[in-house]
Amino acid sequence: MPELPEVETTRRGVEPHVVGRRIRALAVHEPRLRWRVEADLPARVAGQRVLRAGRRAKYLLLELERGTLLWHLGMSGSLRVLPAGTPRGRHDHVDLVLDSGASLRFNDPRRFGSVLYTTGAPDAHPLLASLAPEPLDGAFDAGYLWRVTRGRRVAIKQLIMNSRLVVGVGNIYASEALFRARIRPGRAARTLQAPEAAHLARAIRAVLSAAVKAGGTTLRDYVGADGSPGYFRQKLYVYERAGLPCRRCRTPIRRRVQGQRATYWCPECQH
DNA sequence: ATGGGCACCTGGCTGC
């Protein structure tokens, strides 16, 4: 899924339905997710009130009275708010049942998602502890991206998908940000000049913000908390557009595989 | 420390 804009869209959709509510039950129908759902999790969270719905990178954080649920949507996961009694469908693995009667239902065909719980500070959790700064916060800027690209031989596209260095950018928005910054995805990170790093930092922020505004990008599985798709797909410049004319210069968009992921770029606009 | 490759899993599509 789910890159930062899709998780943020989910967070916003879920928030009004869960904050202030008490958890009636956590029903785990399929515990075999990326990380096996702990057998005692339902007992640990039942009865707790949801205080806040936050996000860190691509994790949705449901802050409870005595701990925090860390929810990751993996590649194909979605969370929807559904009325009581909605019949379960294929790949509906987990239900967070609230005292309103509504259910927060997790569907994930590929089961790369996860539901974790920590009673400590979420940022101290092993999976969150070494994440890079939030791209939409102040700490992520031209200077930051310049510093982390220094000395790196890895391709810039792979660097901006490395969550220890940049967070929230997945395969779609990596190609899109590089197009906007007019930088070729295969360039070694260390060859970026300072103005290019600055341009890329701005492009990452811009594309993520614009995608959040559009409710994210739906290609296959993703839907928001109310079941509606994201509309950013219409605004993609290069992703899944191999062979189609560049929306800026009409040159056919190219595709290649980088680090086992498809990468798209315009050979004319990007250098 | 850095970088590359694999693994986890299901489903949809293409082409023979």
Place this chain on the structure above:
DNA sequence: TGCAGCCAGGTGCCCA
């Protein structure tokens, strides 16, 4: 129609 092969919004871990 069947089936093999490839592809898909992520990311932790192992190895060189």
